Ligand SMILES: NC(=O)C1=CN([C@@H]2O[C@H](COP(=O)(O)OP(=O)(O)OC[C@H]3O[C@@H](n4cnc5c(N)ncnc54)[C@H](O)[C@@H]3O)[C@@H](O)[C@H]2O)C=CC1
């Protein structure tokens with residue numbers, strides 16, 4: 503364990519669970535994690551893991567080094583304001599909520615004209631559950647190097663990290679790697695369905711589709727060549743791949759992906775406005 507951190511996890515749902523899978527045992531002990539969640543079933547799950555739990559924040563948590571806010575964007579304002587009385591001026595706050603800007607959160611936590619400076623916005627993704635996540639991070643102006651290092655250390659426990667410069671870039675991260683696992687799962691589902699339609703059984707479809715995605719992404723990561731070059735090497739003139747790619751092109755696959763990512767990024771910007779008031 504590089505550094506034992508005391509942590510308050512506000513919201514104990516899907517993403518918090520994925521983060522905790524990597525953090526507990528690596529960056530903090532289970533008993534150093536306190537989960538705040540109004541849902542008793544959620545609390546019970548965390549209790550079984552050895553964390554402490556509560557339905558609401560309280561003063562006993564004031565000495566926690568880091569508070570991670572992992573509630574839905576629509577709950578962020580009420581939850582942040584409810585927690586604010588229990589934060590010390592040097593408490594590092596990490597928000598993983600999509601959209602809600604660092605400026606908005608810093609204003610909720612700070613005093614008029616004096617926004618909170620111990621704040622890092624992060625956009626992790628669910629492969630964190632198996633230590634294969636990637637997290638985009640951005641720090642507000644004035645954040646200390648120590649706080650940035652702590653945030654990075656936490657997120658490194660569940661995968662790779664990429665720092666970006668502002669909220670707009672973090673919305674782009676959201677559209678790529680935050681939401682991205684869902685795009686990949688959709689593609690995987692489509693490949694498996696296509697294989698079944700061509701006569702393969704469920705197990706064969708699953709094994710072949712997963713190994714294809716896995717092998718191709720590993721090859722792309724390790725190869726000095728671009729994805730376009732790797733794609734061309736699969737594509738024989740007049741062959742099967744060319745026939746398939748012609749359909750992708752005709753149906754404007756690249757444009758669809760582009761449009762989908764734009765929609766995700768636009769939605770992040772909308773959430774920022776919708777739930778900032
Ligand atoms: N699921 C994902 O892939 C990712 C989610 N996020 C962000 O993480 C946040 C949480 O998302 P999920 O974990 O998917 O949602 P979720 O619905 O699984 O978890 C949210 C949790 O917050 C709890 N909650 C509701 N009101 C609360 C309150 N007043 N105090 C404390 N806890 C409260 C709920 O009971 C629930 O357990 C969102 O803001 C989302 O944008 C970020 C990256 C990826």
Ligand SMILES: O=C(O)[C@@H]1CCC=N1
Pocket residue numbers: 600676680681
């Ligand atoms: O769908 C969402 O809004 C969240 C943010 C990124 C992944 N899930």
